Amino acid sequence: MVNFPKIPNSTTVTEFLLTRFSDVWELRVLHALLFLLMYLATLTGNLLIVTVTTFDWKLHTPMYFFLRNLSVLDMCYISVTVPKACAIFLLDSRVISMAGCAAQVFLVFLFAYTELLLLTIMALDRYVAICQPLHYTMIMKHRVCVQMTLASVLSGLAYSVLHTGSTFYLSFCQSNMVHQFFCDSPSLLKLSCSDTFSNEILILASAVLVGGGCFAFITMSYICIFSTVLKLPTRGERGKAFSTCVPHILVVTVFLSSGAAVYVKPASNSPTVQDMITSVFYSIIPPFLNPIIYSLRNKQIKEALRRIMTRNLDSGKKDSLKPFPF
Template sequence: MPNSTTVTEFLLTGFSDVWEFRVLHTMLFLLVYLATLTGNLLIVTVIIVDQRLHTPMYFFILNLSVLDMCYISVTVPKACVIFLLNNRVISMVGCAAQIFLVVLCACTELLLLTIMARDRYVAICQPLHYHVIMTPRVCVQMTLASVLSGLVYAGVHTGNTFHLSFCHSNVVHQFFCDIPSLLKLSCSNILTNQISIFVSATIVAGGCFSFITKSYIHIFSTVLKFPTRAEHRKAFSTCIPHILIVIVFISSGAAVNLKPTSNSPLIQDMVISVFYSVVPPFLNPVIYTLRNKQIKESIWKVMRRTLTSFRKVIIISTHSYFDCKS
């Protein structure tokens, strides 16, 4: 293309150019970000501190919370800078890093949710063999396998995307860099990229969804055979939070990847991306703290212990102050 200019940096897009709305969007994103970090950090702290929660199920919940903090940190801080300071510029390297980390976190979270379904299946359907099958070594190996798979998946698609030439507009119609938005800016043939993304996403997401569905079919058929309602409630209490998180994550991801993007309005695309990149990390700690009795009890226990320690520090400081005065 003789009259084209090679793109060296991109311009991200905010929801509005009006100052008041930009401030409002910044406050909303910042509140969600802080709430997400606080909730997930609280879950991580409680699981580490409480010895009762040192089980495979809570080990995976801990990893999910750490992953959610990383996931939302990739997009929201930069979005707040865009909204508040109108600093829309992101370098080619920064855009590539953002795409890589978003895809890595999304793929790893999906694989981790699949592993958690496997954990629930073994715990409920094969309880006598649970501690033999779900050993600490196996749990660590499965977690590392999900992270390594996410690294490979993110590396392949990020490399394929930035192997293209960008010589059209450098305005990314999104508040963070994502692959569909960049493909629209490419002057190369993107058919191969679109086919590889569709096929790989169908295999990974479809395979994980099928495995999760199959696991819960066996789980529910086993739970319904339990003799008492108390056993039903105990089994469902450990499964329902995971099911809700899977529904939120997969439905939001499907809304982004399966919708027709060619003629969809800009604001619609950006709002759907919020549900994909921001809402799942925000809702995960809420769902687990509201639905999981052990985590709620541990949180109150840690909070009471912290308040008691803080009260003792104040009393000791007060006594020391008056002793010095006297």
């Protein structure tokens, strides 16, 4: 008689439950309203940047090419988490399917990784423009800019496949409560009944390698930029150079520091509420801040927007003067 091994009394997880910031209805409505307002402001601001930098030929430069791609990326990035978060805040159901959870993990890795690389490329663009202005057009050719952007997206796809595959290769049993308002890898590792040590090492190593490498490159670029800017003869030139660099540093600092706070430390030593608040700063705040920093404080974008509006108004007046065809 053959003795079959006993199957442990455990339930395989087929769906997950996301976590709200609060179960009080009034606070849930407030959180949903705040998220929705930030989401709409992000979409509006980034769509404005894409429109202006596309239709104004004076902004067809490498700097605004990368800014346009960053805006498209930000609209996609914030759309991964915020709509679902608003739904779980307002509705009774907090369920997300296994496929939906895997899609969120994949897209968050993809867009976060690609955004970091784009911010690094933008630092390179500023370095060449300020430190090597005579060689700028030769170095930052349109073909080179397109190649760097495509390389960022393709490497981001590989990076996302690696982390999503390693996360969902694990077994999930019994608990299905994700202590986060969206699915991310550190929160899912806590729910696995498999050994997650190799996953934690993979996340830590890749975060240090990619995040640390990009941060080191950006830091070195800005050290060179600031040393060059301080040598400029007039205060106006120095102020203009600083005004284009400081906002970029602010976005990179918020993005990297908040992401490191969640992904670098071990998954078992993470206060739930703290992680949820910190995750807002790397998943929602950067896409929200980018259009504010790069459009409201950018004179060229304001002038381009004014030109486009004037052109549309003039064409509208000409159309209104045409005789009505009977």
